[in-house]
Amino acid sequence: MRRTDLSSGARTQPPSVDRAGSGKAGPALILGAALLGLGLGAYAIERIIPRRPMLRGxxxxxxxxxxxxxxxxxxxxxxxxxxxxxxxxxxxxxxxxxxxxxxxxxxxxxxxxxxxxxxxxxxxxxxxxxxxxxxxxxxxxxxxxxxxxxxxxxxxxxxxxxxxxxxxxxxxxxxxxxxxxxxxxxxxxxxxxxxxxxxxxxxxxxxxxxxxxxxxxxxxxxxxxxx
The missing domain is CATH 3.20.80.10 (Regulatory factor, effector binding domain)
Structure with missing residues (x-):
């Protein structure tokens, strides 16, 4: 994908590395970060809140x-x-x-x-x-x-x-x-x-x-x- 420099007329930069699908990377990364945060939060709660002792059979x-x-x-x-x-x-x-x-x-x-x-x-x-x-x-x-x-x-x-x-x-x-x-x-x-x-x-x-x-x-x- 080419990027146009508006300050210098029609000059263009060399083609960058193909970033096909990069438009979908943002939401995917956000979702991944949210799931990671949720998992870490659950782990922290498990460590902070002790398990209740059990009646054992x-x-x-x-x-x-x-x-x-x-x-x-x-x-x-x-x-x-x-x-x-x-x-x-x-x-x-x-x-x-x-x-x-x-x-x-x-x-x-x-x-x-x-x-x-x-x-x-x-x-x-x-x-x-x-x-x-x-x-x-x-x-x-x-x-x-x-x-x-x-x-x-x-x-x-x-x-x-x-x-x-x-x-x-x-x-x-x-x-x-x-x-x-x-x-x-x-x-x-x-x-x-x-x-x-x-x-x-x-x-x-x-x-x-x-x-x-x-x-x-x-x-x-x-x-x-x-x-």
């Missing part, structure tokens, strides 16, 4: 993304409220997290946040995710379970004791409601195929809700089964 069987785990007994902070799956989850988690912000004591909450539907779906809602009454529970660390005083913060919060139990698990990463429904059915089929007997409602487990960005978050479907 002993894996006794694994087949791909399916597992069977034995969990010990634990205490949990539970809240029940009405709404859609994601809306109820976020409102309950924010309320529970607010009750946990006490600088004079060690953090009480553990991953994963667990959610189950306590009432039937509204008429016409086959998935059960649009509206319903949900129970959201967050495991408590042993140091805070005995004397936490959470009920005084919000009367809807209560500390419950969860007995030791065996659960079937299916891991996935999608945040779409349809994915939660599909994985629930897949886990129920797995339990039936393995000759196990379900012993409670399905729970959805969420890891990493305390992070500002959703990168690296993992979800699971949990179904208590007979030992």
């Amino acid at each position: 002993r894996v006794i069987y694994r087949d791909g993304d399916y597992e069977i785990r034995d969990y010990p007994a634990f205490h949990a902070l539970e809240m029940s409220l009405y709404g859609g799956r994601e809306d109820a989850l976020q409102r309950a988690f924010e309320r529970v997290s607010g009750a946990d912000r006490d600088g004079e004591r060690p953090a009480a909450l553990l991953d994963p946040v667990m959610q189950s539907r306590r009432s039937n779906a509204a008429d016409g809602d086959d998935t059960g995710f649009t509206h319903g009454r949900w129970s959201v529970r967050v495991p408590l660390s042993a140091a805070r379970a005995a004397d936490c005083g959470f009920e005084s913060v919000d009367p809807r919060l209560r500390v419950i004791s969860v007995p030791a139990q065996r659960v079937a698990v299916l891991r996935f990463t999608s945040t779409e409601d349809v994915a939660f429904g599909i994985n629930r059915v897949m886990l129920e089929d797995f339990v039936e195929d393995e000759g196990l007997e379900a012993e409670g409602p399905v729970f959805y487990a969420y890891y990493g809700l305390s992070r500002a960005l959703p990168f690296g978050r993992q979800h699971e479907v949990l179904l208590p089964v007979s030992p």
Whole structure:
């Protein structure tokens, strides 16, 4: 491409190196820089915001993304409220997290946040995710379970004791409601195929809700089964 020097009549410079397509380089570079910045920001957040300690179960069987785990007994902070799956989850988690912000004591909450539907779906809602009454529970660390005083913060919060139990698990990463429904059915089929007997409602487990960005978050479907 030639460039004309307007100050000296019609004189032209020698042809420059071919820069075909250079007009598209600007937006591409901007997009690349934005993605790099987003990635670095996510990495920084991962380093600055520590991962929440986890309630750990002993894996006794694994087949791909399916597992069977034995969990010990634990205490949990539970809240029940009405709404859609994601809306109820976020409102309950924010309320529970607010009750946990006490600088004079060690953090009480553990991953994963667990959610189950306590009432039937509204008429016409086959998935059960649009509206319903949900129970959201967050495991408590042993140091805070005995004397936490959470009920005084919000009367809807209560500390419950969860007995030791065996659960079937299916891991996935999608945040779409349809994915939660599909994985629930897949886990129920797995339990039936393995000759196990379900012993409670399905729970959805969420890891990493305390992070500002959703990168690296993992979800699971949990179904208590007979030992």
